[in-house]
Amino acid sequence: MHRTLPLxxxxxxxxxxxxxxxxxxxxxxxxxxxxxxxxxxxxxATGWRGFAIPLGAWVVSYPLPLLCQGVPVGGPLVxxxxxxxxxxxxxxxxxxxxxxLPTLLLGSLTAALTFHLLTNGAAWLLDPRYAKxxxxxxxxxxxxAPGAPLPSWVFLRNFAAANLLFSGIFLSARICLPRxxxxxxxxxxxxx
Numbered sequence: 001m002h003r004t005l006p007l008x009x010x011x012x013x014x015x016x017x018x019x020x021x022x023x024x025x026x027x028x029x030x031x032x033x034x035x036x037x038x039x040x041x042x043x044x045a046t047g048w049r050g051f052a053i054p055l056g057a058w059v060v061s062y063p064l065p066l067l068c069q070g071v072p073v074g075g076p077l078v079x080x081x082x083x084x085x086x087x088x089x090x091x092x093x094x095x096x097x098x099x100x101l102p103t104l105l106l107g108s109l110t111a112a113l114t115f116h117l118l119t120n121g122a123a124w125l126l127d128p129r130y131a132k133x134x135x136x137x138x139x140x141x142x143x144x145a146p147g148a149p150l151p152s153w154v155f156l157r158n159f160a161a162a163n164l165l166f167s168g169i170f171l172s173a174r175i176c177l178p179r180x181x182x183x184x185x186x187x188x189x190x191x192x
Contacts, residue, residue: 010033010037010053010057010170011057011060013033013166014032014033014034014037014057014061015061017031017032017033017162018032018034018061025149026149026150028158029150029154029155029158030154030155030156030158030159030162031158031159031161031162032162033162033166033169033170034054034057034058034061034086035086035089035108035111035112035115035159035162035163036108036162036163036165036166036167036169036170037053037054037057037166037170038051038054038058038086038087038089038090038093038111039089039090039092039093039107039108039111039163039167040093040167040170040171040174041053041054041090041093041094042090042093042094042097043093043097043104043170043171043174044170044173044174050090050094051087051090054086054090055083055086058086062079077122077126081118081119081122082119084118085114085115085118085119086115088111088114088115088118089111089114089115092107092110092111092114093107093108093111101171104167104171105164105167105168105171108163108164108167109160109163109164111163112156112159112160112163112164113156113160115159116141116152116155116156116159116160117141120140120141120152121137121140121141123140123145124136124137124139124140124141127140127145129145129146130145140152
């Protein structure tokens with residue numbers, strides 16, 4: 001049970017924040033632990049599980065915000081672009097796995113910015129509302145589509161803040177959980 005508890009807690013945290021973000025789209029847009037889970041995946045689980053666990057969590061929770069908002073689930077290009085951005089996030093985390101905590105936290109901010117640039121760059125390429133010019137690209141990255149309720153920079157701000165916060169939580173858990181498990185195992189082994 002001690003091995004599945006962290007996974008269940010992470011999945012629960014993910015689902016709660018995805019639903020909260022969907023329920024309050026203007027107050028909490030894009031504030032969720034998913035990218036941090038991909039970024040820290042290589043640090044929290046070994047081998048293929050480091051990517052498979054966040055991927056499974058994303059696939060299961062992907063339609064939740066859209067269904068809560070009554071928006072149709074995005075098409076295959078949106079799904080593929082998001083998957084590519086999460087893969088880049090994972091490999092960035094994997095490349096920094098042996099670094100110090102401040103470097104990892106800076107890497108989580110870099111991952112959030114990279115994710116935003118990749119997904120909004122794809123939106124610029126695929127969405128006919130954006131002019132196919134440098135101005136249209138900047139609009140996609142900074143202000144968003146015409147008539148959007150919030151500018152794109154708000155999503156980036158919240159995404160970066162969430163990635164930093166949740167990466168810090170996951171990295172702290174990585175440091176503290178083995179100590180807790182060892183202490184509780186030792187205590188139960190020495191109990192009369």
